[in-house]
Amino acid sequence: ARAQAMEVEERPTVTYADIGGIDDQVREVREAVEMPLIDPERFDTVGIEPPTGVLLHGPPGTGKTMLAKAVANETDATFIKMAGSELVRKFIGEGARLVRDLFELASEHEPAVIFIDEIDAVAAKRTDSKTSGDAEVQRTMMQLLSEMDGFEERGDVSIIAATNRYDMLDRAILRPGRFDRLIEVPKPDIEGREQIFAIHTRGMNLADDVDFEALAEMAEEFSGAEIESLTTEAGMFAIRDERTEVRMADFEEAFEKVTEDESPGTPIAF
Ligand code: ATP
Numbered sequence: 001a002r003a004q005a006m007e008v009e010e011r012p013t014v015t016y017a018d019i020g021g022i023d024d025q026v027r028e029v030r031e032a033v034e035m036p037l038i039d040p041e042r043f044d045t046v047g048i049e050p051p052t053g054v055l056l057h058g059p060p061g062t063g064k065t066m067l068a069k070a071v072a073n074e075t076d077a078t079f080i081k082m083a084g085s086e087l088v089r090k091f092i093g094e095g096a097r098l099v100r101d102l103f104e105l106a107s108e109h110e111p112a113v114i115f116i117d118e119i120d121a122v123a124a125k126r127t128d129s130k131t132s133g134d135a136e137v138q139r140t141m142m143q144l145l146s147e148m149d150g151f152e153e154r155g156d157v158s159i160i161a162a163t164n165r166y167d168m169l170d171r172a173i174l175r176p177g178r179f180d181r182l183i184e185v186p187k188p189d190i191e192g193r194e195q196i197f198a199i200h201t202r203g204m205n206l207a208d209d210v211d212f213e214a215l216a217e218m219a220e221e222f223s224g225a226e227i228e229s230l231t232t233e234a235g236m237f238a239i240r241d242e243r244t245e246v247r248m249a250d251f252e253e254a255f256e257k258v259t260e261d262e263s264p265g266t267p268i269a270f
Contacts, residue, residue, distance in 0.1 A: 021192020061225025
């Protein structure tokens with residue numbers, strides 16, 4: 001059961017160079033996760049505690065999972081991913097049990113990065129009757145907080161959580177010693193989009209007329225994930241046309257296709 005709910009990657013291959021447009025967020029994650037591992041004395045000298053948990057928040061598809069994977073890569077850590085929705089279980093004690101298993105697995109694989117996606121599934125405000133009215137969900141969250149309280153004895157385990165619904169979170173999880181480092185990961189601005197186009201077309205056979213600046217302008221409000229889909233779609237147009245090179249016109253057609261029935265900014269369905 002453990003293997004089903006958790007996704008373990010011995011060493012992710014994502015690097016910081018694969019992430020475009022969020023340089024400040026990359027720096028903040030590095031400070032919060034890498035520095036305490038590499039140079040703990042720095043925190044001692046200044047006389048502050050390193051952050052316990054990092055919370056990444058922002059719209060879907062902006063690179064939150066990538067950030068967590070890249071930091072695991074950089075620190076030679078095992079990446080262990082768990083979806084918050086997986087922690088919501090029917091039977092009493094099952095969610096809490098999974099949380100214990102998760103932290104146990106991480107300590108067996110030190111150094112490790114625990115990544116909990118959709119943390120809002122277990123950490124929504126109490127006023128939200130649909131989710132957190134559930135006492136069982138509440139218990140699972142308490143188990144998570146208690147595992148985090150025991151952090152110091154655990155050694156080289158970092159914890160990163162992510163949410164698209166920051167406003168829904170129970171503020172109790174944001175207290176010092178818990179998720180005490182907040183990093184907002186927004187949709188990319190025009191320069192960010194240009195970088196992300198460059199990253200996702202690195203392996204593509206591009207014609208000379210492909211203009212990243214124009215593409216970035218066109219893809220207003222797109223997330224990184226949507227830009228990735230757009231580049232794939234452009235490649236499909238080239239294939240359909242039996243060409244080996246992808247032209248600007250392919251990107252334009254791809255753009256028309258993905259914005260036809262979807263307004264910009266909504267996830268692209270294939
Ligand atoms: P969600 O909230 O939906 O889980 P997320 O923020 O965790 O989304 P990722 O899973 O990191 O998003 O991104 C999905 C894919 O989109 C990545 O694998 C990558 O290909 C692309 N992508 C997203 N953001 C970026 C970015 N900033 N730079 C480059 N690629 C990106």
